[in-house]
Amino acid sequence: MTAGPAPRLGAWMDALPQAVLLFRPTDTAPRTATVTWVNAAAARLWGVAPERAAGRPLLEVVRRHTLEALAERGGELELEASGRTLRCTAVRPGEDGEGALIVEDVTELRRREAELREATAVLSHEFRTPVAGLKGVLEALEYDMPPELARNFVRQGLQEVERLARLVEDLAVGFRPTRARTLPLADAFARAERLLAPELSARGARLTFGESHLVRADPDKLLQVLLNLIENALRYGPPENPIEVQTARRDSWVEVAVLDHGPPLEDTEALFRAHTRGRHATGQGSGMGLYIVRSIVHGWGGQAWVERRGGHNAFCFTLPGVAGLG
Structure with missing residues (x-):
């Protein structure tokens, strides 16, 4: 031997x-x-x-x-x-x-590979909204319309291009909010409603918003959270039922809740895990929406959760408030 x-x-x-x-x-x-x-x-x-x-x-x-x-x-x-x-x-x-x-x-190597796959899924999900917005704008501009209306569509398209540019920049620094500023919730509500108008119309749904509050957040990240939650309510709730966005001040925080008329949910905490979809979910989906919501909300120090309020599912999150509306 x-x-x-x-x-x-x-x-x-x-x-x-x-x-x-x-x-x-x-x-x-x-x-x-x-x-x-x-x-x-x-x-x-x-x-x-x-x-x-x-x-x-x-x-x-x-x-x-x-x-x-x-x-x-x-x-x-x-x-x-x-x-x-x-x-x-x-x-x-x-x-x-x-x-x-x-x-x-190779534990660390496999962990990094899993993080890369997760980051790719997050990016795919985040890019989907501005790309869809640009597609809608370009389709609308194919038709003759009054100059003022055309300019409005161009402005909307430029906003989505700016969002895409910021997402590209975020690739170098991760997915944490980096451009927090003070803004009224009404601004974010208006942007979300404008982007979701075609889907709201197609589903015959009505969207209402609660009182505006002055908050401190990255406007694009806040919009992403709102779009994810409202889109979930549209897709998984009964058609033609109203969707309500409630707001309330909680000490130094502002709580936002998106309410739908869907059936009661089980194991709501699991819905916030990556690649997880609800039991009643249909069609294609990455299962990343609520994971992204919680990741963004945790980035500015808030909380995200689901609770049952009467006959509604309430998808809630908090963000830093600013005293007074100026």
């Missing part, structure tokens, strides 16, 4: 972040193998001193039949162990009769 790699090579392998285990199949039992050497990372991973690992059966050291089978056949696999994701590679014995098992902790 070999004593492992030469001292200089062994020192180099001890510096590797990957766990490296060398093994040799036994002559008496071809399906078993004996450990000949482990590097420092392998000793930490399997909790065994290098001098105690050498000469022991492979299964006694790695304590997983999956890894024993991998060492026998060679190849790669990923497995979950104690909350970590491990990428395992086995090199079958070569001419010298020695094989290798290499294990790398």
Whole structure:
């Protein structure tokens, strides 16, 4: 049995972040193998001193039949162990009769990949509204109309282009609000109603807003929250039923609630998780709307939740208020 790699090579392998285990199949039992050497990372991973690992059966050291089978056949696999994701590679014995098992902790890599997928879904959802607004404007401008009406459509289109430009800029800094300013809620309500007018008309729904309050928020992020909540009420509530947006001052905060006539919801907290849709949801959807709502609201220090108010589902959020309406 070999004593492992030469001292200089062994020192180099001890510096590797990957766990490296060398093994040799036994002559008496071809399906078993004996450990000949482990590097420092392998000793930490399997909790065994290098001098105690050498000469022991492979299964006694790695304590997983999956890894024993991998060492026998060679190849790669990923497995979950104690909350970590491990990428395992086995090199079958070569001419010298020695094989290798290499294990790398890729937990952080997989976490970053999941965050990237989530960020992509968020971006897709956030870009959808201004793109839809621009499409509506361009379709309207195909027809002859009074100059003043055409100018109004152009102004609306420019607003959506500005939103798109700001979203592109946000790619460099993440999804937190960065342009908070003081504004009356009525401004955000008016923008939301204008953008949702075609869908409101198509569904025969009426939208009403409560009292305006002066608040401190990123106007585009606030609009995104309102659009997500009102669109949910339109799509998942009964057709031709009114949608009400209520407002109330709560100490130094302002509460906004979007009320629909939909059936009672179960496990409302789960609705705010990424890629989650309600039991009554139909059609296509990413399940990201309420996740985005809560992420934005938490960004300015507020809260987002769902409660039952009488015969309505109330999708609520809070945002910083400013005393008085000036």
